Amino acid sequence: MLCRSLFYTLFCLLWASVTNAAPSRKSTASLTKREAQPQSTACGDIVRDASVNQFPASKVYECLTSVPFNPAVASRFLKYYKDSTQFQSTLAYLKSPPASYLQPPVDLLAGLEVIQTRIDTGAFENQYEFEATLQRLIYAAHDDHFDIAWGITGVFAFGTRYRIVSVSEDGIELPQVYVASDIFQSQQDGGVWKPSPIVTLDGEDATKYLTRFAAENSIGGRESHTDWQQLMSSPAQVIQGIPSVWGGGATFYPGEKLVIGFKNDSKVTTEWQGIFLGDSETGALETGGDFYNSFVLGYWPASYDPEPAPETEEEEEEEQEDESAASTQPVATPTSTTIPTPTGWSNGAYPSPDIAQENLGYLGGGFLSGYYLPDDIAVLSIPSFQEYGDTVDEYSATVGRFIETAHSKGMKKIVIDLQRNMGGDAFLAIDTFKQFFPKIDPYGGSRLRAHPAANVMGKAMTDYFDNITSDDYDYTYLYANEWVASTRLNADTDERFESWEEFFGPHVSNGDSFTTTQRYNLEDPLFDTLALEAYTEGFIVSGYDKSVAEKTQLFAAEDIVILTDGVCASTCSMFVEMMHNEGGVKTVVVGGRPSYGPMQAVGLTRGVRSYGIDSQLDSDIAETQAIRDFNSQPADFLPDRSTALEVEITYATLNLRDQVRKGEEIPLQFQYDAADCRIFFTPDTVINFSNLWKYAADAMWTKPELCVKDSTGYANTDATSTKLPPADLLPAQIPVETSEVKLGTIINGIFNSNSRLGSGIEADITGKTASEPPAVIVAKRCQPDPDITNEYYCPDVNKYCDVSYAYCSTTTPPKRIPRKGCVSLCSYVGYQCGKKTTGGTCVALPDNSYQLQGTIRGFCATPLRRKGAVCPKVAGKPVKEGEAAIPRKGRRDGDELFEDMEEY
Structure with missing residues (x-):
């Protein structure tokens, strides 16, 4: 074993790198000042208004475009991101796709180079232009495994109060677009009142407008039918707490107002909304520079202390006595206020389940x-x-x-x-x-892109794994790791790979190299359990448990x-x-x-493997580095991770493995x-x-x-075999466009190599600097519920009452102190929730001691779905024990963003 285990060694190395690197970053957060200009306070207006999470889109756009741009930080991040992108499995096929692919081609690596050129030539006047351009390139991959939420675009989304559906009157005629609540009301009235369809949006044909909007904002659609579908409201999405792209999940600024024109000649003018998805606890943020420091660099304002003072020993003893006394009280008899366990969906489109x-x-x-x-x-x-x-x-x-x-x-x-x-x-x-x-x-069957960095990682991890025993800590830790070949099956032989070399190949297809096609070893219960990544024990896929008779x-x-x-x-x-x-x-x-x-x-x-860049890839690279360092081997072929933590990333993912059919090469x-x-959809099927x-x-x-x-x-x-319909029956490819004129010029240059040279960029980033990670993290106490015995809540509606919370004491050595604590709401285990320069998790180390590990702030109460984690604002009464945060994918947030909209 290395040290006590590679996992523990890595923790020591990574923690040291975080604590030692923070002060050196102070010099990177300053640029030559421009001539003094009045600074917009739009960002401050948004952050100060903690009672709501939605604002006029124009106000959000003013905030976004006031955030200054630091080309040095952007260049370092872009290098980090480009190094990571080489692990994306579809690069060659995106650049030169077959006729069966219905979206435009894109060269991702070349696009990233063009963005770097735009940085070097001063094309970006603010951080939003840079982030939106990168985001548009990412969306051009039409792969929702290849996605990122970071910086200032990761804390806002856009939408309208008027949700829409696409409905055919009889199921035969072409559908028209309606306001969803109009269809709902018509069906409630038994169809007596006939709603009028939407025919224009801002004076433009509604279909043309929505097609362009979908192409710009929808994520991952392999054809324009799916891009369109993501605009439409669906009860199947509402029950998962995710709004439609049109109703609150749009990434790019759509404009100030929207004029909806109906077939009956009536019109409605509405204001586009911007939704703030950021951490409600930011401290005093006023200017765009403050916003940059907070959401791009992840720094708290110097005047803000996000952590309460550590408890004294007397306070700790008093709290433990209170909790001990509470545990001896009789359990309350359920009352009418008790929330029953749901047995069906609280959405009228679904009947009561059997x-x-x-x-x-x-x-x-x-x-x-x-x-x-x-x-x-x-x-x-x-x-x-x-x-x-x-x-x-x-x-x-x-x-x-x-x-x-x-x-x-x-x-x-x-x-x-x-x-x-x-x-x-x-x-x-x-x-x-x-x-x-x-x-x-x-x-x-699936396969990885075979490139030098992948070869180094797989060789190191597979060889290390093959030389440890089953009682070694790292054995279980690495068993289902993507870079361990010997626990997976060679699809050609249905036997385990005997070496990394057999796994790696490489095999050439469409001008790129790929690994040997692999299959899951479903008969291996340990692999089933660990590959599931669902925090369970002893899972065996149905049909592979030898102790259970085969089903009919x-x-x-x-x-x-x-x-x-x-x-x-x-x-x-x-x-x-x-x-x-x-x-x-x-x-x-x-x-x-x-x-x-x-x-x-x-x-x-x-694709079949969404792979976290800032979490899984960085961790696997660090694991490989530890192995190679122990063996005195260089790591020349590994991507540089030295700037990995310089910017604030909510999540960043790529598609690691293609799905391929037996005997075929095209993913x-x-x-x-x-x-x-x-x-x-028809009027009586879209809501029933x-x-x-x-x-x-x-x-x-x-x-x-x-x-x-x-x-x-x-x-x-x-x-x-795959049949391709005649061209006139296939949906058209939608060209890359954007609704913002200047930004559109930059973005179009990414795809057609046009050049837009701007003047040198100078920005005033305020002199706020990062502090070293705190030694103690203590959540505020949960408060006893005055209405329900043995129930607790958090006065801060953005906090969750975690009854199993624990923190590290200030004693030497530190010890684990249990308490009921108010901690930040999260929506996915293992991802950051809040600022990376504060927070942490009190974990048990192999020697049974406790230590503050990492810089992940917040407690993920109920690990839910999708990628990423946010700490959203939650409207209404205080969050009670057992409740959890609203999940989000991409720039989506909330079960219902707009309270005045009817749920159907």
Whole structure:
């Protein structure tokens, strides 16, 4: 073993690098001052108003464009990001895609070089121009695994109060766009009142406007149908606490006002809204320079102390006595104020479920629900594959119970609803597939991009792992690591890789190099558990537990249909691939642009491994460096991580592994796979999923005329072939555009090599500097609830009462002090929540001592879904024990951003 373990060695090295590096960064946060100009206080106005999290978009834009630009910091970050991007698996295919790919090509590495040239020539006048340009390049990859939330663009989103839906009057005619609440009201009135569709937006044809808006702001769509679909409101997204792109998830400034024109000649003028997603505890931020220091560099203002004074020993003893006394009080009898465990979705589009996973809801962690409809149709709704801890076993058991009950009730057909399923744990998708098709061993082939840095990392980690024993701490830590080859299967031989060299290859395809195609070793229970990344123990994929008898297939493939709305990503795409191409199940897709023709059931990323740059990649590089340093080997081929922590990153991810079919080279990300049938939403299906499920079933099994004109006949169930429809039936590629004139000029230069040279950039970044990480982190106490015995809450509505909170004492050696503490709300375990220069976690070390580790502030109360973590403002009464934060993906936040909008 190295030191006590590599993990502990790395902790020592990384902690030392953080504490020693902070003072040296003081000199990087200053530039030559410009001539004195009145400084905008828009950022201060936003931060000071803690009672709301939404503001006029124009105010947000004024704040964003007042944030100064530091080219030196930007250049160092861009180098860090470019070094990381070489691990993105799709670079060559993005640069030169096959005809089956329906988005424009993009050379990511060349684009990053162009951005660096723009920095060098002074093109960026503020931080927003730089971040928005980089963000637009990232979006051009059309891969929601390749994403970032950082700096000032990571703390704002844009949207309108008027949510929209795209609806066909009869399911046959082309759909029109309506205000969602109008459709809801019309259906409530029994269809007596007919709403008027939207025909213009700011005087422009509504379809043209929305198509451009979708191309600019939607994330990861592999065709423009899916970009469009992400603008539309969906109950399947509302129940996950995620707004539509149009309703609060847009990245780029859309303008000050929006004029909505209706077919009946009426008009509505509304103000675009900006949503603040940042930490509510920022201290006194007034100017754009303050904002830069806080959200780009991660520095607290010098005048602000975010941490309370450490408790005295007397206070600690008093609190422990109070808690001890409280624990002896009788448990309160449930009253009418007790919140019941949800058994169904609190959204009218969903009927009451016949079967549901425990703790249904994104706050509880359960997503599965089952319904047994008339006409012997059973529906399994899976809006997410993201589960944690005990919910993993509950998930698998619920799937099995649904199938068995459907069979015992005499159900003849199965509809699996995957609307707005953005992915989750791959092994849960495999588990679900195996419960429907127990005799099929899924292929699940994938591969990495083979490049020098990957070779160094894999060689170091695989060789180290192969030479330690199972009782070594690092054995479990590395067992399912992406860079350990010997626990995975060679797809050509179905045997474990014998060496890293066998795994690495490389194999040339489309002018780039890739590793040997790998498969999961599903028969290995330790690999199943550790690869799941769901914080559970003893998980084995259904069908691979030798102690359990093999299940019988209860429903034939022809009696199952998968329903999606195109917004299906990552693990969802993997599930559809198994069910459709290996199981033979047909697919129905609903929605898309107002045009006839086919649409893909999987419209988002088909990559199979979202990989955190600032978390997993940096950690794996550090692990490799520790191994090579121990062996006195240089690390010349590893990306430079020396500036990794200079800027504030909420999350940054890339696609590490492509999904490939057996015997094929083109990744599924670039394959075209039309659904067997496409349908449009109608007024009575867009807000009533019982009607939608019946409509989809009818279209597939009894009424094929319900399928959209020219949408059938292009699906394939042969795993080695893909049909491409005629060009006139495919959605058009949408060129890169942006609504902001000057920014558009810069962005367009990224894609067409035009040059815009600006004057030298000078910015005044205020002289606030970082302090060293504090020695003690103490959360404020939870307060006893005056209404409910043995319940606690936090007076600060942005805090969560963590009853298991603990901190490190000031004694030598430090000890773990338990307490009920108010800690920052988070939405994903393992990611930063708050400023990186403060905070930490009191962890147990291998020698059973406790120490403040890392600089991750906040406690992730209920690990939820997606990437990243934020500490959002939560409106309403104080957050009670057991509640958690609202999750977000990209620049999205909130179950309902605008209180005056009806939920449907």
